[in-house]
Amino acid sequence: xxxxxxxxxxxxxxxxxxxxxxxxxxxxxxxxxxxxxxxxxxxxxxxxxxxxxxxxxxxxxxxxxxxxxxxxxxxxxxxxxxxxxxxxxxxxxxxxxxxxxxxxxxxxxxxxxxxxxxxxxxxxxxxxxxxxxxxxxxxxxxxxxxxxxxxxxxxxxxxxxxxxxxxxxxxxxxxxxxxxxxxxxxxxxxxxxxxxxxxxxxxxxxxxxxxxxxxxxxxxxxxxxxxxxxxxxxxxxxxxxxxxxxxxxxxxxxxxxxxxxxxxxxxxxxxxxxxxxxxxxxxxxxxxxxxxxxxxxxxxxxxxxxxxxxxxxxxxxxxxxxxxxxxxxxxxxxxxxxxxxxxxxxxxxxxxxxxxxxxxxxxxxxxxxxxxxxxxxxxxxxxxxxxxxxx
Numbered sequence: 001x002x003x004x005x006x007x008x009x010x011x012x013x014x015x016x017x018x019x020x021x022x023x024x025x026x027x028x029x030x031x032x033x034x035x036x037x038x039x040x041x042x043x044x045x046x047x048x049x050x051x052x053x054x055x056x057x058x059x060x061x062x063x064x065x066x067x068x069x070x071x072x073x074x075x076x077x078x079x080x081x082x083x084x085x086x087x088x089x090x091x092x093x094x095x096x097x098x099x100x101x102x103x104x105x106x107x108x109x110x111x112x113x114x115x116x117x118x119x120x121x122x123x124x125x126x127x128x129x130x131x132x133x134x135x136x137x138x139x140x141x142x143x144x145x146x147x148x149x150x151x152x153x154x155x156x157x158x159x160x161x162x163x164x165x166x167x168x169x170x171x172x173x174x175x176x177x178x179x180x181x182x183x184x185x186x187x188x189x190x191x192x193x194x195x196x197x198x199x200x201x202x203x204x205x206x207x208x209x210x211x212x213x214x215x216x217x218x219x220x221x222x223x224x225x226x227x228x229x230x231x232x233x234x235x236x237x238x239x240x241x242x243x244x245x246x247x248x249x250x251x252x253x254x255x256x257x258x259x260x261x262x263x264x265x266x267x268x269x270x271x272x273x274x275x276x277x278x279x280x281x282x283x284x285x286x287x288x289x290x291x292x293x294x295x296x297x298x299x300x301x302x303x304x305x306x307x308x309x310x311x312x313x314x315x316x317x318x319x320x321x322x323x324x325x326x327x328x329x330x331x332x333x334x335x336x337x338x339x340x341x342x343x344x345x346x347x348x349x350x351x352x353x354x355x356x357x358x359x360x361x362x363x364x365x366x367x368x369x370x371x372x373x374x375x376x377x378x379x380x381x382x383x384x385x386x387x388x389x390x391x
Contacts, residue, residue, distance in 0.1 A: 001025040001026070001082050001083070001359075001362060001363070001366055002025065002026045002027075002028070002079060002080060002081045002082050002083075003021055003025055003026070003027050003028070003081055003082065003083050003084075003085060003362060004027075004028045004030065004076050004079055004081040004083070004084045004085070004103075005017060005018045005021070005027060005028070005029050005030065005085050005086075006030040006072070006076075006084060006085070006086040006087070007030070007031065007032075007086065007087040007089065008032050008054065008087070008089055008090035008092060008093075009032075009087070009089040009090060010087045010089055010110065010173075011031065011035070011036070011038075011039045012039065012042075012173045012174065012176065012177060013087065013108075013110075013171070013173040014029065014031070014087055015029065015031075015039055015042050015043055016042075016171070016172065016173045016176065016351055017085075017171075017173075017351070017354070017355075017358070018043070018044070018047045019042075019043065019044040019047060019351075020351040020352065020354070020355040021355055021358065021359070022044050022046040022047045023046075023355075024355065024359060025359070025362075026048070027046070027047045027048065028047075028048045028049075028050060028075070028076070028079040028081065029043065029047050029048065029049050029050070030050050030052060030072060030075060030076070031049065031050075031051055031052070032051070032052060032054030032055070033051050033052065033053055033054055033055050034054055034055045036051050042176070048079070050075040052068065052071050052072050052075065053067075053068060053071065054068060054092075057092070065092065065095070068092070069092075069095060069096055069099060072096060073096075073099050073100065076100060076103070081103055082103075082104070082362065082365075082366035082367060083103065083104045083105075083106055083362045083365055083366060084100055084103045084104070084105050084106065085106040085107075085108070085358070085362075086105070086106070086107055086108075086136075087107075087108050087110070088107050088108065088109045088110065088111075088132065088136040089110065089132075090132065091132045093132050093135065093136060094132055094135050097135055097136070097139045098139070101139060104141045104142075104362075104365035104366065104367075105139060105140040105141055105142075106140055106141065106142045106143075106144065106358075106361065106362070106365070107136050107137075107139075107140040107142075107143050107144070108143075108144045108145075108168075109136065109137075109143060109144070109145050109150065109154075110146065110276065110277070111276045112145070112150050112153050112154060112158075112276060113153075137154065137158055137160055140164075141164070141365050142164055142165075142166060142361050142364075142365065143160065143164055143165045143166070144165075144166050144167075144168050144357075144358070144361075145165060145166075145167060145168075145298075146167070146168065146169065146170040146276070146277040146298055147167060147170075147276070147277055147297065147298020147301045147302075148167055148298065148301060149297055149298045149301065150167075150276055150277070150297070150298055151165045151166075151167050166357065166361060168354050168357050168358070169302065169348060169349040169353065169354060170277050170278075170279060170281075170282060170302065170349065171282065171349055171350075171351055171354050172282055172286065172345060172349060172350065172351060173279065173282075174279030174280070174282055174283045174286075175282055175283050175285075175286030175345070177255045178255050178258050178259045178262065178283060178286065178287070179259065179286055179287070180255065180259075181255055181256040181258075181259035181260075182259050182263065182287070183259070183260065183263060186260065186263040186264065187263070187264075188263075188264055188265060188266040188331075188334075189264040190221055190222075190223060190266075191219050191221055191222040191223065191266055191328040192222070192223045192225055192264055192265045192266050192267075193208075193215070193222065193223070193224050193225065193265065193266065193267050193268075193269050193324055193328070194225045194227065194261055194262065194265035194267070194268045194269065194289075195208055195224070195225065195226045195227070195228075195268075195269050195270075195271075196227050196228060196253070196258070196261065196262070196268065196280055196283075197227075197228045197278070197279075197280050198228055198229070198230040199226075199228050199229060199230035199231060199233065199236070199250075200230050200231050201231065201273070202272060202273050202274040202275070203230075203270075203271070203272055203273070204270075204271035204272045204273045204294065204314065204315070205226065205236055205271070206236070206239065207271040207273070207314075207315060207316070207317050207320060208224065208269055208271045208317075208320065209224075209236065209239045209240050209246075210239075210317040211271075211317040211318070211320045211321035211324070212224050212240070212243065212245055212246070212321075214317065214318060214321035214322075214325075215245075215321045215324055215325055215328070216245050218321075218325045218328075218329070219325055219328045219329065222245060222328055223245060223246070223247050224245055224246050224247070225246075225247045225248075225249070225261060225264075225265065226246065226247070226248045226249065226250070227248075227249040227253050227257075227258070227261050228249070228250070228252075228253060229250055229251055229252055233248075233250050249261070258283075259287075262283060262284065262286075262287040262289060263287055265284075265287075265289055266289070266327065266328055266331070266334055267289065267290055267291070267292060267324055267327045267328065267334065268280065268281075268283075268284035268289050268290070268291045268292075269291070269292045269293075269320070269324060270291060270292070270293040270294065270299060271292075271294055271314070271320050272293070272294050272296050272297075272299065272314065273294070273296065273314050273315060274296055274297065274314075275294075275296045275297035275298070275299050276297050276298060277297060277298045277299065277302070278293075278299060281293065281299065281302050281303065282302070282345055282349055284341065285308065285338075285341035285342050285344060285345040285349075286342065286345055287338075288335075288338035288339055288341065288342045289334075289338050289341070290308060290309040290310075290327055290333075290334055290337035290338050290341060291303060291308065291309035291310075291341070292309055292310045292312060292320065292323045292324055292327070293309060293310075293311055293312070294311070294312055294313065294314040294320075295311050295312065295313055295314065296314050299311075302344075302349065304340070304344065307337065307340050308337055308340050308341035308344055309337055309341065310323035310326070310327070
């Protein structure tokens, strides 16, 4: 079997997926040239790689991007895959997917819909994103999502047939770039609660800030560490004005600094108001840290309550604080839950486990032995000018 893995953005995820699949089948990995050099060393030598010239076309759709489309289609046709597996993450998929439709298509959705606060109805970027989500729901033969809750949204809200949607764990992809910088012997530095990642309203940072007085009343030396960037941080600074319990890193965190922050944390908090899933949870597990998450989206599906962390209601600072305090006051429980989270990551959420699910679906879709490959798209070949970007 031959599998083509295509992405425009989810580098770590797609590379690790391709590496695992290459243990079982032939793989072509198609990556954009934007920042790709940061990730090339992590690709298994068994994986065939094609870096396509995306950077000059980023943000553009229309006739001018035809050379890029031709480059990708040509690379795929040369490889002759049995299945194409793409990550839903870029409007360029809108003109590209119909050109690849002669092959069985498999999509992974990391988000089913735009997050609250990130979608502006009349904004061209939001409209293109919604169009991408729509086409990616309609065209693929199979869809993978990271949770049963997300599957229910596709089936019930978007009328996608249930047989078409498969659930797989989010996996270990967020962990690997960080653990390379893990420092031997580095332990939690006092009672530290880590909020890590993009900062947007749906992440519920307000709720954690409101929980801080309840936490420090019970654990006076507790520190709330906020690491990440996103929307304007001013209103959060106002809410924590005059309090010395906060430690803020309001910028893009490097993997090296991120590794230190996770190692120094006692607990990792995800007080989200809405979510699909989150790579922060497997990253915390990778560093053997327990999590406190809210009961939204598919977050509770990867947390064993009172075993790898705690699940609390959203928008409830008191419940959030109580769960965090119970862990900060019991370092032995922190260590125990952290170890259990690590075991969950290395078994239920491991790439080996995920690959078995992927291959089972590929085998259902792959052309039968002896069946001729689909013919090349002659119409596309005639209408699209030759590309000079093939690498």
